Amino acid sequence: MKAVVFAYHNVGVRCLKALLGGGVEVALVVTHRDNPKENIWFASVEQVARDHGIPVITPDDPNTPEVLARVQAARPDFLFSFYYRHMLKAPLLECAARGAFNMHGSLLPRYRGRVPINWAIIHGETETGATLHVMNVKPDNGPIVDQMAVPILPDDNADEVFAKVTVAAEMVLARSLPALLAGQTEFRQQDLSLGGYFGGRKPEDGRIDPLAGAAQLHNFVRALSHPFPGAFADTESGRLVIWKTLRAGSHGQALQGARLRADDGALWLEAVDGGCLKVLSATLDGAPLEQLAEPLALN
Template identity: 65%
Template sequence: MMSRAVVFAYHNVGVRCLLALLARGVDVPLVVTHQDSPNEDIWFGSVAATAAAHGLKVITPDEANAAEVLAQVQAAEPDFLFSFYYRQMLGAPLLQAAPRGAFNMHGSLLPRYRGRVPVNWAIIHGETETGATLHTMEIKPDAGAIVDQMAVPILPDDTAQQVFDKVTVAAETVLWRSLPGLLDGSAVPQPQDLAKGSYFGGRKPEDGRIDSQWPAQRVHDFVRALTHPYPGAFADLPRGRLRLWQTRRESHGGSSPAPSRTELRLEEGRMLLACPDGAHLQVLAATLADEPLTADNFRVRLGASAVTLGA
């Protein structure tokens, strides 16, 4: 007998995991997703369009836990409920609407990096790997028992989008190989040891400010975690807001001594960040007041050959 699943989903992980369910022969009578925000850079795939292309019923409620949404989920008579990068917490009535369980796909190696934007947080903290985890859903976020997980590497210069692309493949793989056991009842989720990880909250654009006391490696990780399509790492200078979009560790550094606070310098035709730990980053892409800042226009735009990033 075909299993039925209601799917709450958004983003690329939502698209790929919905397709994996359909490819495994799961009947999806209802897909719940978000309306795209006009204030957000929509660089990812559309769950709504994917579901519509497969003839599935789609709703986009403002509040997932509203009574009318619960009624539609219950009317769908699902065996399972899945959440794939859906952005709202699902309350107990929704989780209890699927007698064979509710499952979430999370973009980290749980119990590490529970909570919001786990890929960005992992890069900010200099991690060398992350992954995707399928787990049972509880009222407490990302705390349920683990069905399966898969690790992916974070290379030294990987951006958040590059890592997210890997996590998307990991999520699809984890779901694909987990579904047979979930559907036939043989899967045995393993409880998490929450003491081995931490919870992280969401990030806002204003959280992208660079601390001028940070060592070079931390600045580099911060830049690549927040670069396009995210709002970017920034510092406010007398002539406008500096945003750093791409940096690279320098093996030999610059010719000047280490500053007490991070400086942006023009040296030998290159833009360099000289950090208090004595290490240097080459700045490969930056903007000042939303216009490109380059080695060629550095002195004209900044009025100096070096400027301190701030307090």
């Protein structure tokens, strides 16, 4: 069987390797050029393709006549998308004689759309996962081939959850591939009423809400921690970025907004609902923050 693969990021690397390990001939890989303005903390799909002697292209827009001609010339049985960042339009999807499939980083139909892992942590979910599904012109709503759940522990950050989802994606593809190749897959329609669509996030979306409760603040911080841009607040002393917190009970005070204070050699983030977080890592105007002379209000 022959496939064309659109892929990027760690999920793209592992799923491409799973296809090759499963005996699929990958005729063409379409990926992205790395953006020099982006923190590239993940592995390279392009490098894996070149290591295996697979033709690879990096178009800015995959839905051009030139890219379509390359994909058609490959005469693929399957088309796969693994964390590729652009939507593929109908002409591309129709190139694959046996179907087009996408790997999504959530338990569909929940968290359709962009950055599903970050959104799941922000909302305090206790599990997420990876879902292989049929691709169509609408994002993340095709019939499900298979999915696997992974836990989100109370202090897991997005990087840790992403690592779990990457393994789940590889396992889902590897165990689904034999039935797909044999034409014996049993598809399950999604009930879209059981989930919602979420958009992408920009660094500015990391601004901390000073009126949020302690649980919300903790989830927000861990969802945006390294390698993501971080949860931040502007204070009278400069920009505060909080990278890691632990839940630490109650501070027992009525506050009009969240504040940061120092006590017993540690930093504490006190929320308006009475909850308190121990701050394990933070920076103020880019420098590590370990002590404060006075409490610092978050604006």
